[in-house]
Amino acid sequence: MRDADATKQRLIEAVDALIVEQGIGALGVNAVAQQAGVDKVLIYRYFGGWSGLLQAYAEGEAFWPSTQDLLGECPKEILALPPAERWQLVLSRYVRELSKRPRTLEILAWEVTARNEITARLEAVREKRALELLSHLGDGCDPDVDLGALAAILSAAVHYLLLRGREIRGYSGIDLQSEAGWQRLEQTMARLLTAYFQSN
Amino acid sequence: MRDADATKQRLIEAVDALIVEQGIGALGVNAVAQQAGVDKVLIYRYFGGWSGLLQAYAEGEAFWPSTQDLLGECPKEILALPPAERWQLVLSRYVRELSKRPRTLEILAWEVTARNEITARLEAVREKRALELLSHLGDGCDPDVDLGALAAILSAAVHYLLLRGREIRGYSGIDLQSEAGWQRLEQTMARLLTAYFQSN
DNA sequence: CTTGCATGTCACTGTGCGGTGACATATGCT
DNA sequence: AGCATATGTCACCGCACAGTGACATGCAAG
Secondary structure (H helix, E strand, O other): OOOHHHHHHHHHHHHHHHHHHHOHHHOOHHHHHHHHOOOOHHHHHHHOOHHHHHHHHHHHOOOOOOHHHHHOOOHHHHHHOOHHHHHHHHHHHHHHHHHOOHHHHHHHHHHHHOOOHHHHHHHHHHHHHHHHHHHHHOOOOOOOOOHHHHHHHHHHHHHHHHHHHOOOOEEOOEEOOOHHHHHHHHHHHHHHHHHHHHOO | OOOHHHHHHHHHHHHHHHHHHHOHHHOOHHHHHHHHOOOOHHHHHHHOOHHHHHHHHHHHOOOOOOHHHHHOOOHHHHHHOOHHHHHHHHHHHHHHHHHOOHHHHHHHHHHHHOOOHHHHHHHHHHHHHHHHHHHHHOOOOOOOOOHHHHHHHHHHHHHHHHHHHOOOOEEOOEEOOOHHHHHHHHHHHHHHHHHHHHOO
16 A cells, blocks of 8 residues: 555554454554554554554544533523533533543543553543533532532542443442433432532 | 461462552562562462462452441441431541552552453442442431432542542542542532432 | 472463564655 | 655564473471
8 A cells, every 4th residue: 555644544543443342451562553454663663652653543533522512502502501400411411422432431441540641641631621611611600619529529420430331230229231220320410410509 | 488378378468569559550470479579380379370369369358448437336326317417427438438448449440441250249249338338328318319329429429539539630620639629529529418318 | 217298499481562673665756 | 767765564572471390398297
């Protein structure tokens, strides 16, 4: 083929395929080269090494749901809702968007155990997005309420439950792999939010 | 020393030391043998191999806070509290107990990325304990309330935030490595619980 | 004292890993 | 056409890993 750009692309796609199919644990120079059907030496030539390839992959991929994904096409309508409903809606969308993204879940899991430049960058992007979204969600809320802590708790719960749900069913009596289980979770989160915003 | 039991013990302790000092990622036959100051072949002789040693370690260690740790010495007093306060207290203790247990956090992190016999067993123990505790916490609550989901959400949030706090500071604007950050989190959880139980 | 076994040491195999140097060949420019 | 270089192939290194076989030695029972 003699086409460097295409080869780079194949390597990056191979990283993605391996992550989705086998998980981050299976990732490595040899595995990626084989998956791409390419000699591994090209990883070093084109990306300067393993971490270079990972970085290229991380930059090219949109792991994180966009603000639009979460607020929808008519953010004004959503932002006009009372706080509890607004948060419920966004949280529900957040769950849906994340569960559609096996790559993102894999990355989230990776961040829990590994710490390196790649995860650090991805985390920085995430944090920025979170704060950005948070600024939108705060309109019209009682300033006395700690929205940062609220978002931290709820998103943390969602992250953990989605991650565990990839492998186990029963968690605190909830079936994390069934629609019904997640309905119980979302309903309880919704009630928590309603009660919380009502009480202030 | 010519003492098989002592050697077994040293190996198990070496596993523990490595987990605490270097994390699960650093665990391996060679590393453990070196840490124990013992030949690795003894791992195979005494434990039948690597997974045997891990299993022996897992069985011997008490990773999980006991019901007593969480309910305290006078469970009756705690169980006599109104639901919101009861849950607040237990949750707060749960955070404190877990943050004292680096091994347990390491295992929790491990479970997120790896799935094997060991993690499966540990998870089973955890789930059993959780349901047990849950049965105590449900007294006098509105039966309409989904306590399983509530416990899942809150414990998931705590797990995730504790795990992330080992490596990052900023999460949704909260400093996960400071007393102040955790006070914000606990206070928000407390308010959520109060509002939640009040509204039913 | 001698024999048998538990305990421990050492050297080794095979595998997969990340990484590199030397070579082959297609492509595009002059 | 001929050359330089970008592109790709291949064989290889050193390392760490899990696991094993053969040997040495202390101890306890006969």
